[in-house]
Amino acid sequence: MGFGLWRRARYPRLMSSLPAIYNAPFAHEQTEKLLTRSRARRVALSDQALSELLSDTVYQERRRYETDRPEPGEAERVERAAAAIAHDDRAAMERSLDELIAAYTEEIHNRFSPRAYAAATRVLPHALTRLVTATDPLRLITGDLDPDRRIVVQGQIDMVKALCERGTVILAPTHLSNLDSPLIGYCLYRAGLPPFAYGAGLNLFTNPVMAFWMSRLGAYTIDRRKNGLIYKETLKDYSVELFRGGVHSLFFPGGTRSRSGMVEKSLKKGLLGTGLQAWQENLRDGRPKPDVFVVPMTLSTSLVLEAETLISDALAAEGKSRYIIVDDEFSDAGTVFSFLRRVLNLDSAIYATFSQPMDVLGNPVNAQGESLGPDGAVIDRRRYVCDASGAVEWDEQRDRVYTERLARALVRAFHRDNVALPTHLAAMAAWRALKRRHPRLDTWRLVRLGRDERVVPKASLMEEITALRERVGQLAVAGQIRAALPEDADELLQSAIVRFDSYHTRRTIEPLEQDVRIDPELALYYRNRLVGYGLDGDAVAAEVSA
């Protein structure tokens, strides 16, 4: 079927299933709702507190302008706020606050393009399939076009589908690469799930080709350079309104890509807590579908596009200052497509696992959306936030503790549904073999080893692979991790080398006659995916042992 015909056939049906947020009037309504929220909060603020709130934004924004050129009108807004503070004029301060919130809402929201969104979610799978086939025209003839062999979408898909009908779903994935968002978009499509809105960092738009897609994929914008409290509150309010509007959404609870390659252990609680807020407001208002569910999703990939930059950044002393990297592999369109083409030619290169869905407090839920207690019995979750009469008892401090619990439940799910792949295990074995050869060196010295010092006996590497393979197998049986590994150690190593060499220009594990040469940085990066399980002398993450 040609693309034009397909679009005519499918587009009208798809549009009718889109949530209200994709309709143009929503942007204006959204601004009004966010202003109403802010005005309700500021009633309780003294002049001094209001002044401090604005001052924080003025300070943070002025600081940002030292390195980032402001958008037209941005600096002027901030200076008007500064003048209102200087004159101690409450009315002017409130006007400034409104102005800032309206501008932020516009920026956050305006990436939505309903028509393009509908088209893009349908086009992307075709684009990926074409990428797969582009390197091997034979596949066009043999009909071997199935991306399912490259991207394994697994887990609680049916339950997530059911929950999407019963309430609002927040998808909370692990985050390794800027390619994760389109990948997840594809996984949602393959799983037959409805569209999800998502918060995309502005830095994702540095790659012109990817920017074309990103801006059309239902993304709302998160500018991580904006550190002011007003921006953060606006973003949280926006998220609450999304959930209240029944918009299924995804955001990365880790906040940014895992620099080290490790599975996330520490999550950002701000946005995560907005699901709990939306649920309580829905209960208060007696909405027919008040529930909000959280679905952890673990992405496990054989290769990571930005591996070399990310691990260098994690190791660099100035790592923190480069919180937002704009000059990595993702910013080069050619590298992105070369990577995709190569990765998508590898069988089982990517695993996307939908974990056990939970409520906004971290309790597991069943397909009916009911929360389950530790003994598996259905519990009335409203009683965590409502009094005996059913009225919501508002308590921000309690909600912060509840959200911390949800975060721990997510981290536990990430670790349990992480899939150990040949590249991860071979990298950990290589790293251990390097440590065996240089037992006195710490991480920093190991990554700076000279070319000849990186050589280890192949027998030593194989020994490590065999031992690790067995231990990962035991962990998998205990349900602490998933594994997709060949039984045979030689096969496992070969599989890892083929995958590493298919993309990285530096050879992660280079076979020599009796030895192998190891790239310590890349070995460390891919090895880190298996940290937290006690496999390499590392502490077992509390959430894993729980």
Next chain:
Amino acid sequence: MKVSVLGSGPLTAPLSALLAVAGSDVRSSAGPEDAGHGAALDHAELLFLTLPGSQLAASLPGLGLRPEHRVVVCGRGPDEATGLWLSELVTRRTPCLRVGALAGPLSPAEVERGSPAAAIIASPYQDLRARAQAALHSPRCRVYTSEDLRGVELSASAARALTAAIGMSDAMGMGAGVRGLLLSRGLAELRRLGKALGANPDTFVGLAGVGEVVAASAAAEDSAYLAGRALLRGEADPHDEAIAVTAALVKLSARVKVDLPLLEAVHEVATGRHTAKEALKGLMERAAKLGGE
């Protein structure tokens, strides 16, 4: 404040008395078999669990706790079989999330005599801390609060172990100097363990730590102190609270790789691997260390 006291531990009667003195509307239940158990569950906005720590894991599933309950555990952990703190047992084995712990020098005998008492309520939930304080605070009992639940649970448990060590040393006829040594070195161990577990070191010098040890080791009838004295006679009861928490803390310290020579010595005497004299000798012959504590 409507509160219920569930369980039949040594703290049940004195706690119920102090709650009543504070003006709380108190109901009690010894357990699910108690005719008033259901009413006690329905009545309370706050539940105090006075079951001994060693019985809590087995008892929790049958107690019928529900999401709306705010629970304060009064026993001492960790649970030896699972290594979980008692508050963790509640959140892992029941639907209750809002949980806290009660600790401090609440001696049953002294409460019965009408002496002033003090306690600390720890919970990450401000609402629970405020309710528990309102329920228990009175001119008879000062109640402090802390958000350091882990620190308070750890301090209160270690206080039992240190009190047993002091009881053993007293039975051996050691002087006040050894008491000082045991208390200060015990606190140093506690700080190390607490640091590894993410607890606030300041908590150990509060009511749940120093407060409990000083009070318990001066009270001849305290169960941990008596358990320590019994160690010298080789009559350790592994089910005794102080002996059980010492074993659990030693196990926990091994898991987080923290050295606890004093508590390990008490544990070795309790398990019959050393006599009290051998244990003391071992402690005194440890290599000297340069620097502070």
